[in-house]
Amino acid sequence: MGKSNRVNFVPMEFCLLVEGQIYPKELLDRDTAKRLKKISLATPVDRESRICKIVKATYGPDSGYDMKKFGLEVDMNMTSVIGRIIQPPELKLGAHNGEVIKVTVDKKKCQWNLLGKRVVEGKPVERWAVLDFSSSHPCGLNPNLVIPKLINRCRTLGMHMKEPVLYQRAGMDKLRNIDYLCELLESITNRNHSSRGGHIQFILCVMSSKDPGYKYLKWISETRIGVVTQCCLSTSANRADDHYLANLALKINCKIGGSNVELIDALPHFKGEDHVMFVGADVNHPAARTQQVHQ
Structure with missing residues (x-):
């Protein structure tokens, strides 16, 4: 459409949208990104259905080739795994009379409020x-x-x-x-x-x-x-x-x-230990076909 980064304006009716192009989410504002994510991401049920179709397709593991000759066998069903739910810990907040309040975290909402409470150490x-x-x-x-x-x-x-x-x-x-x-x-x-x-x-x-x-x-x-x-x-x-x-x-x-909130009891796996430091790592992987270089 041009050379040396020259800008060219083309009437919309003469343009065709090429399939498979993406718009990097980093360039979207927060509300637009949320709306785009909501309408574009497949639900867990849809993802399960798509995966099962791929596995059972003519080009999939069940395509008719005798994989046992190669010492391979593919289970056509999804694997069931056992999950465990860790109960939320009891928290410690301050009260207006200087005492300590025990707070139980809501299991469904996973949150608590500060109504009528104070921080542990202001x-x-x-x-x-x-x-x-x-x-x-x-x-x-x-x-x-x-x-x-x-x-x-x-x-x-x-x-x-x-x-x-x-x-x-x-x-x-x-x-x-x-x-x-x-x-x-x-x-x-x-x-x-x-x-x-x-x-x-x-x-x-x-x-x-x-x-x-x-x-x-x-x-x-x-x-x-x-x-x-x-x-x-x-x-x-x-x-x-x-x-x-x-x-x-x-x-x-x-x-x-200061300290806003603390645990009532120490974590069970660190009782009697010396000083402990928690390190959290957040890894951001680029989406499919994202033309960016990450080191």
Whole structure:
């Protein structure tokens, strides 16, 4: 259609869609990816039916060739395996009177709620700042609404949070400017350290939308500056509902050294052992016919 990456526009009625092409899910937004996944993935029953048809097809293992001559035998039925369901452990949360609450996880929903409960160890938040990248956006953060409600929600969860020591405005266009981000974050941490006599614990970074500059912000703050950041969207924060603010508070508590929830009893296979570290590995395999190189 062209040379040297030249763009050519072709009327839609003259185009034919070639079968078998894919659109990488990495280029889709979250909602579109969910809808595409829902309509395109086969159900377990459909997958079972397709596998059985392939096995029993004329070109499959049961195609008429005498496989026993080669010392091979194929069972035409699916293999049944024995599964076991591990019961969810009992958890420990805090109560408003300072006691410990035992929480049983719902077996079907596999979740629990924090209604009337506190975190096990709420870290006091005495020095923190707000970096508002959404300040010039029409749906920017409403600090007079969100900040007091966040402070109140943290306190009900057992995290004593003071007022932020700094509220700094910035633009979304600055997120991709690495030099500017370095200078901005350094000024926030250095200014607070010299005037308040201690290091800042975390910076609440508010954005008007998801932006590629998010990765630069995290990279600079955690590897160059050495300060913890908690990001959120202004539209979500402005709703200031209890559930959202609770999730935000739990993330902050973990990042500054607190403990949200603990096990009532130790894991059975590690009783009497020394220090144990759990390592989780998440492996992402490229989909079929994905033209990407993974190392």
